[in-house]
Amino acid sequence: MLKEHSFDQNKYKKLNVNKTRYLPWFIALFGIVLLVLICQVLRLNWRILDALQYEEFNLNLKFKNYEELHKLYKNSTSENIIKESNNGFIAGAPNSTVNSFRVVCYYVVSFNLTRFRQLATSSVDPYLCTHIIVGFAIVENGTLQPKNSSDTLEYRNIINLKLINPSLKVLLSVQDFSSKGEFAQVVSSEELRKKFALNALNFINTTGFDGLDLDWEFPAWPDADLTQARNFTLLLGEFRHLINSSKDKNFRKLELSVAVASPLLIMSQSYEIEAMAGLVDFVNLMSYDFHLYTTVSPVTGANAPLYQRKSESGIFSTLNTNWSAMHWVLWGMPWFKINVGIPTYGHSFRLINSDNNGWNAPSSGFGRTGDGKGFITYSDACRLLNDTSTTHVFDDEYDVPYAYNGDEWISYDNALSVTLKAFYIKNSKFGGAMIFCLNSDDFDGICSPVKFPLTRTISNILIG
Numbered sequence: 001m002l003k004e005h006s007f008d009q010n011k012y013k014k015l016n017v018n019k020t021r022y023l024p025w026f027i028a029l030f031g032i033v034l035l036v037l038i039c040q041v042l043r044l045n046w047r048i049l050d051a052l053q054y055e056e057f058n059l060n061l062k063f064k065n066y067e068e069l070h071k072l073y074k075n076s077t078s079e080n081i082i083k084e085s086n087n088g089f090i091a092g093a094p095n096s097t098v099n100s101f102r103v104v105c106y107y108v109v110s111f112n113l114t115r116f117r118q119l120a121t122s123s124v125d126p127y128l129c130t131h132i133i134v135g136f137a138i139v140e141n142g143t144l145q146p147k148n149s150s151d152t153l154e155y156r157n158i159i160n161l162k163l164i165n166p167s168l169k170v171l172l173s174v175q176d177f178s179s180k181g182e183f184a185q186v187v188s189s190e191e192l193r194k195k196f197a198l199n200a201l202n203f204i205n206t207t208g209f210d211g212l213d214l215d216w217e218f219p220a221w222p223d224a225d226l227t228q229a230r231n232f233t234l235l236l237g238e239f240r241h242l243i244n245s246s247k248d249k250n251f252r253k254l255e256l257s258v259a260v261a262s263p264l265l266i267m268s269q270s271y272e273i274e275a276m277a278g279l280v281d282f283v284n285l286m287s288y289d290f291h292l293y294t295t296v297s298p299v300t301g302a303n304a305p306l307y308q309r310k311s312e313s314g315i316f317s318t319l320n321t322n323w324s325a326m327h328w329v330l331w332g333m334p335w336f337k338i339n340v341g342i343p344t345y346g347h348s349f350r351l352i353n354s355d356n357n358g359w360n361a362p363s364s365g366f367g368r369t370g371d372g373k374g375f376i377t378y379s380d381a382c383r384l385l386n387d388t389s390t391t392h393v394f395d396d397e398y399d400v401p402y403a404y405n406g407d408e409w410i411s412y413d414n415a416l417s418v419t420l421k422a423f424y425i426k427n428s429k430f431g432g433a434m435i436f437c438l439n440s441d442d443f444d445g446i447c448s449p450v451k452f453p454l455t456r457t458i459s460n461i462l463i464g
């Protein structure tokens with residue numbers, strides 16, 4: 001998840017390779033690239049013929065899907081949805097007997113000094129998601145505690161949405177941003193692990209939640225104490241043991257999930273993925289924040305590219321949703337336990353030269369759009385997109401849009417990009433989508449008369 005006040009720039013230092021270091025290589029490779037380019041141009045005619053000849057040819061297929069999805073998207077965002085929203089929530093009630101995908105939506109409790117907008121619990125549509133994960137509780141003295149005692153009122157209100165939609169599940173997420181903080185304490189001995197697991201599950205059960213989500217960012221990161229990763233698995237084992245061995249039928253139904261990292265280095269250092277797979281009900285893959293403005297990487301980039309661009313290599317080719325989701329599978333997490341993350345927020349940048357406005361364009365800081373710290377909601381994006389002098393671009397390698405206006409530059413997700421992600425999840429038979437978060441979707445209808453347009457688009461595709 002996002003840290004609420006500012007991004008910890010240090011956290012990203014290790015993730016970003018200093019791009020200027022590669023400059024001499026780029027110059028040296030320029031000649032070769034030029035040569036390859038000439039060869040490519042010569043081959044192009046042949047490739048187009050080839051593509052036409054074989055219908056299965058990947059690029060061609062992708063292009064066809066793209067066209068279809070584009071039409072679908074246009075349909076789903078115009079009259080149809082408007083009609084639906086006029087009928088209120090109930091019109092969106094899915095046929096629960098055919099639900100096989102999860103739509104797991106984070107709801108961030110509103111409190112002052114948060115970057116997430118206040119979203120009244122009464123405005124949350126109980127049929128949009130299969131799961132709502134309420135964030136965020138904290139660990140204090142080895143026990144689970146609400147951030148603010150008044151949060152329990154909002155917990156109750158979200159849980160009460162189950163009275164309207166009985167198949168909705170509501171989980172509570174407990175968050176910690178340090179590998180040396182409260183979570184580190186809790187996993188550091190068997191006694192503390194047992195104590196926390198028991199305390200947290202009792203809190204969850206007695207409050208009326210259906211499960212617990214652990215959002216520790218991240219175990220053994222960046223300090224690489226691999227016994228901490230081991231101990232995190234042991235903590236999950238305590239939870240699984242308590243849930244499985246309970247005599248209480250309701251207790252045995254409690255769900256356990258973990259919000260997990262996408263970057264290769266964190267994935268390999270923080271988790272024992274195969275062991276985790278036997279202990280959790282599902283993981284929520286935080287497949288976003290792949291690029292954002294940082295002092296070590298002060299260039300524009302996509303928050304949540306679905307695929308890599310062909311020009312990317314090395315570590316850069318791993319910074320996309322597909323790479324991370326596939327590697328969670330390759331490293332031992334079953335497909336059906338992975339909820340692939342889709343953001344409803346984006347990032348803003350301030351361009352140094354407004355004529356240099358594509359990917360990797362040098363930036364001097366965060367843009368004006370959003371909270372002033374680079375975080376933009378979909379509604380913020382719409383305000384900029386609505387300006388007639390804003391240029392819109394959809395990159396069909398990354399499968400995400402970006403937009404710019406003067407020196408203002410934003411990366412975000414729109415109905416088309418979330419449609420492509422939802423079909424990616426559906427076609428690959430992942431467990432479902434994780435959406436972060438309801439608060440940053442256009443819940444009050446600034447972009448269009450449709451409320452929660454991005455979440456609704458995903459929901460219609462996966463459980464509609």
Ligand SMILES: *[C@@H]1O[C@H](CO)[C@@H](O)[C@H](O)[C@H]1NC(C)=O
Nearest residue numbers: 068069071072073074075076
């Ligand atoms: C879009 O809607 C129109 C009218 O309802 C329908 O005829 C058409 O088949 C739809 N297209 C897609 C791709 O769903």
Ligand SMILES: *[C@@H]1O[C@H](CO)[C@@H](O)[C@H](O)[C@H]1NC(C)=O
Nearest residue numbers: 093094095096097098099464
């Ligand atoms: C829900 O889907 C099932 C299976 O396709 C179908 O048999 C049932 O009639 C549907 N129920 C409603 C209310 O649409």
Ligand SMILES: *[C@@H]1O[C@H](CO)[C@@H](O)[C@H](O)[C@H]1NC(C)=O
Nearest residue numbers: 110111112113114116117118
């Ligand atoms: C948050 O706090 C600031 C200053 O402390 C105050 O001006 C503002 O009204 C508060 N906002 C909410 C939503 O409570």
Ligand SMILES: *[C@@H]1O[C@H](CO)[C@@H](O)[C@H](O)[C@H]1NC(C)=O
Nearest residue numbers: 139140141142143144145146
């Ligand atoms: C945690 O411990 C500190 C110091 O003993 C105490 O002040 C605080 O109230 C405790 N918090 C909880 C939630 O028990």
Ligand SMILES: *[C@@H]1O[C@H](CO)[C@@H](O)[C@H](O)[C@H]1NC(C)=O
Nearest residue numbers: 111112113147148149150151
């Ligand atoms: C807790 O919430 C109450 C009511 O919303 C607010 O007045 C108070 O400032 C909050 N406390 C903290 C520590 O955020």
Ligand SMILES: *[C@@H]1O[C@H](CO)[C@@H](O)[C@H](O)[C@H]1NC(C)=O
Nearest residue numbers: 187188189190225227228231
């Ligand atoms: C992990 O737990 C063991 C006890 O099970 C403890 O000896 C060790 O210090 C812990 N390591 C960390 C980093 O928490």
Ligand SMILES: *[C@@H]1O[C@H](CO)[C@@H](O)[C@H](O)[C@H]1NC(C)=O
Nearest residue numbers: 202205206207246248250251
């Ligand atoms: C779970 O909560 C229910 C309702 O509050 C309670 O009756 C039950 O005893 C609890 N189960 C356990 C194992 O704590």
Ligand SMILES: *[C@@H]1O[C@H](CO)[C@@H](O)[C@H](O)[C@H]1NC(C)=O
Nearest residue numbers: 237240241243244245278279
């Ligand atoms: C816990 O129970 C579930 C469902 O009954 C079962 O599939 C799983 O293997 C059990 N896990 C452990 C670690 O006992």
Ligand SMILES: *[C@@H]1O[C@H](CO)[C@@H](O)[C@H](O)[C@H]1NC(C)=O
Nearest residue numbers: 306307308322323324326327
């Ligand atoms: C998706 O990721 C897998 C595994 O890394 C890779 O083999 C595949 O080519 C990727 N798909 C696309 C379209 O980039």
Ligand SMILES: *[C@@H]1O[C@H](CO)[C@@H](O)[C@H](O)[C@H]1NC(C)=O
Nearest residue numbers: 382383384386387446447448
């Ligand atoms: C978009 O622009 C129109 C015309 O300038 C204006 O009426 C409308 O309020 C704007 N909408 C948003 C979301 O900014």
